[in-house]
Amino acid sequence: MKKWLLPMFMMVVLVLAACGNGNKEENSKKDEEAVKEASSSETITYQSETGPIEVPANPKRVVVLSSYTGDLLQLGVNVVGVDAWEANNPNFQDDIKNAVVVENTDIEKIIELDPDLIIGLNNIENADKLAEIAPTVLFTYGKADYLQQFIEIGKVVNKEKEAEKWVEDFKARAAEVGKKIKEKIGEDATVTVAESFDKQLYLFGDNWARGTEILYQEMGLKMPEKVKEVALEPGYFAISQEVLGEYTGDYIILSVPDDQDSSFMNTSWFKDIDAVKNGHLYKANASAFYFNDAKTLDYQLDFFEEKFLQ
CATH class of the missing domain: 3.40.50.1980 (Nitrogenase molybdenum iron protein domain)
Known part of the structure; x- marks a missing residue:
């Protein structure tokens, strides 16, 4: 081959190679798009x-x-x-x-x-x-x-496996925090979970969100007998604000919505409740406490750890 033909020959080879690579890249992209499309259409x-x-x-x-x-x-x-x-x-x-x-x-x-x-x-x-x-x-x-x-x-x-893994981890974390809380407040200490809404208070059983599942089911903390009588089976029970003291245990978890009147917390009857006087009232943001989904449960568990163990 003549020397002057060599550069031209090499150029042709490179162009053909580039075209080949380009076709490969284009085909690869098409394959990826096809996989994505198939993946999104799978049921x-x-x-x-x-x-x-x-x-x-x-x-x-x-x-x-x-x-x-x-x-x-x-x-x-x-x-x-x-x-x-x-x-x-x-x-x-x-x-x-x-x-x-x-x-x-x-x-x-x-x-x-x-x-x-x-x-x-x-x-x-x-x-x-x-x-x-x-x-x-x-x-x-x-x-x-x-x-x-x-x-x-x-x-x-x-995503069943991912959910099962989270549940296993959550139960272990809740049990550990619950153990520490019991060691601090005592095995027989009672906890009341309540929420303020529309000038009434609501008491909750052990499966109506607001952290009840964590406190009563996972940690095994005790519910006051009077709350158990009225709220355990239906899940919740409405009372007038002034009788809250009749249902409170050693500790109170009180959810208060930002847009609701909370002036009752400044009244003499409220301040006279033993749990309030003893500094055992833990006020929560109701908007963050309403549910019992995974993200909210993580938030609630952190809240209880902070409040009970501070």
């Missing part, structure tokens, strides 16, 4: 309360109409729509800042969000219309215990 079957439902294996745009936002966020699932109660939960706000606040009646608004999955409680209206928008899974509150409920959410979004 699994979830055995719901009403029967099998085909849901996306990897949901990308979930609308939550009640209760389960924190569970989905804990599992790393993207939430594009939430109800007003959960939108106001400070535990979630960083993760749902781009989510839209919706109600079950906002059919057009939900359609615009283009969800691939809808999750909520089974007492909502328009469930049939929602099911036409996207696979809709509804739960009965309290039918499963609070930790099994998280695992059920994990099953819906194809």
Whole structure:
């Protein structure tokens, strides 16, 4: 080969090689896109309360109409729509800042969000219309215990193993903190969980969120007998503010909404309650305490550790 042909020959080889690489890269990208497309279109079957439902294996745009936002966020699932109660939960706000606040009646608004999955409680209206928008899974509150409920959410979004691992870890952490609390306050100390709303107070049993599952179920702390009589079976019980002292134990966990009147805490009858006088009143932000999802449970556990063991 003549020397002057060599550079030209090399150039042709390089161009052909580049074209080959370019085609490989283009094909690789197409393959990746095909895999992503296939992945996003794959489905699994979830055995719901009403029967099998085909849901996306990897949901990308979930609308939550009640209760389960924190569970989905804990599992790393993207939430594009939430109800007003959960939108106001400070535990979630960083993760749902781009989510839209919706109600079950906002059919057009939900359609615009283009969800691939809808999750909520089974007492909502328009469930049939929602099911036409996207696979809709509804739960009965309290039918499963609070930790099994998280695992059920994990099953819906194809992350059951991740949910089970979190539950195992949470139970271990709660047991350890509970042991330390009992050592400090005594095995027989009693704890009352109450919430202020609309000039009434609500007492709670052992499975109505507000940290009750952690205190009574996981830690085994004691509920005052009088609270047990009225609130354990129904889950909660309403009383007038002035009779709170009749139901209080050695410690009080009191949730107070930011937008509710809390002036009763300055009254003489309230300050005369033994737990208050002894500095055993722990006031919580109700918006952060309403639920018993995974993220809220982590917050509540940290709250109890800080307040009881400070």
